[in-house]
Amino acid sequence: MAELIRVLVLASWTTLAGVRADDVVHPRSLIPAADPTSELVELPAHGLNAAFCAKWNPDFSFKENQCCARTSWRYRRRGIKCTPSRAKMSYCDEMTDAQRRYEADVRAGRYPDVLALISWEVGRLDQAQCSPHDGFLAWGRPVVETAGNRLRLRRPDRCVHFGTDAMVGLLEWLGRQVGTRFAGDEYRGVRVLVGDVSAPRGGCLYGRGGRKGHASHTSGLDVDLGFLHAAPGAVSPAVFSRRGFEPELNWWFVKQIFANPYACVRSIYLDRRHLARLARAAGGDPDWNRLGRLIRHIPGHQNHFHVRIGEAPGAPGCGEDDLPLRAERPSETPIKAVAGSPPDVGS
Numbered sequence: 001m002a003e004l005i006r007v008l009v010l011a012s013w014t015t016l017a018g019v020r021a022d023d024v025v026h027p028r029s030l031i032p033a034a035d036p037t038s039e040l041v042e043l044p045a046h047g048l049n050a051a052f053c054a055k056w057n058p059d060f061s062f063k064e065n066q067c068c069a070r071t072s073w074r075y076r077r078r079g080i081k082c083t084p085s086r087a088k089m090s091y092c093d094e095m096t097d098a099q100r101r102y103e104a105d106v107r108a109g110r111y112p113d114v115l116a117l118i119s120w121e122v123g124r125l126d127q128a129q130c131s132p133h134d135g136f137l138a139w140g141r142p143v144v145e146t147a148g149n150r151l152r153l154r155r156p157d158r159c160v161h162f163g164t165d166a167m168v169g170l171l172e173w174l175g176r177q178v179g180t181r182f183a184g185d186e187y188r189g190v191r192v193l194v195g196d197v198s199a200p201r202g203g204c205l206y207g208r209g210g211r212k213g214h215a216s217h218t219s220g221l222d223v224d225l226g227f228l229h230a231a232p233g234a235v236s237p238a239v240f241s242r243r244g245f246e247p248e249l250n251w252w253f254v255k256q257i258f259a260n261p262y263a264c265v266r267s268i269y270l271d272r273r274h275l276a277r278l279a280r281a282a283g284g285d286p287d288w289n290r291l292g293r294l295i296r297h298i299p300g301h302q303n304h305f306h307v308r309i310g311e312a313p314g315a316p317g318c319g320e321d322d323l324p325l326r327a328e329r330p331s332e333t334p335i336k337a338v339a340g341s342p343p344d345v346g347s
Helices: 002-017 050-056 097-107 114-121 165-181 247-259 272-282 287-294
Strands: 151-153 192-194 222-226 265-270 295-297 304-309
Touching (some): 114 165, 151 165, 165 192, 165 304, 247 265, 247 287, 247 304, 265 272, 272 287, 272 295
Parallel strands (some): 151 192
Antiparallel strands (some): 192 222, 265 304
16 A cells, blocks of 8 residues: 555656656666665755656665755765666666757757757756755756867767756857867867766766765766867877876966856866966966966866856856865766757757
């Protein structure tokens, strides 16, 4: 009887949320067989319900059927902070059909201007859920490499290049800015190296032994970017590298990140040595007084920038204090829509 009641409650939540019952994976089926089950929990304060979270949050059952919560104490005491069933090298199997169609359409050139499409859609959906450290991503949009955006995905086969519309708009715009500055034939190899953003539906990215591969990157609001390299005739590195860091060039690059019109940038995290070199390169640039306070030292960022954004356009800092970022352990293992109605990239 108790199980029947749970199923009926889930079905009613599904109906109220406007989600088809066959689209929702029952939370109970996501719990490893040896683990105890728990009651479904709603968090009205977040505007979330169990049906929505069961559909989008890949860590929902692992967190004892709570939409926004830390890992259960019974796992934390064993040092397990990520869903064991998601211990895998690639998250491509978690993509929605709409996300796959969107990637294929962009690669095939079916959208004359991806930025125009993103401009039309940004802010329409509440995509980043909960917090950057313990959240998930609904209707995530993939970053897609094209000839026009000068972006290079560091690990495309892992499928960790999904973010909010604001995040993808920032990256698309940033790549085009780099392409405009380095437009000559001798700079054809210059690329913006995009590391981890989030999995298709966000959630904890698995690391060794059940630990988090990242302290954040769970809700599409964080991205790792390689340092910008732009030597004539050379090809930008395809991996993160601390060598050849050019402070003047990367100070320009950082200013472009902050200047993007799609997402307010809350913080950029960087190793203190590179941060000091950026400060010297900025010299008397008045922008340093405005932006320097938002570039902060976090251990483990000797070879890349970590950029955290807000959920909408705005001034640098997003008008509020930034959430603290715990030290990371990078994982080894009106613009009109174009080409018809805008696609839903995450249904």
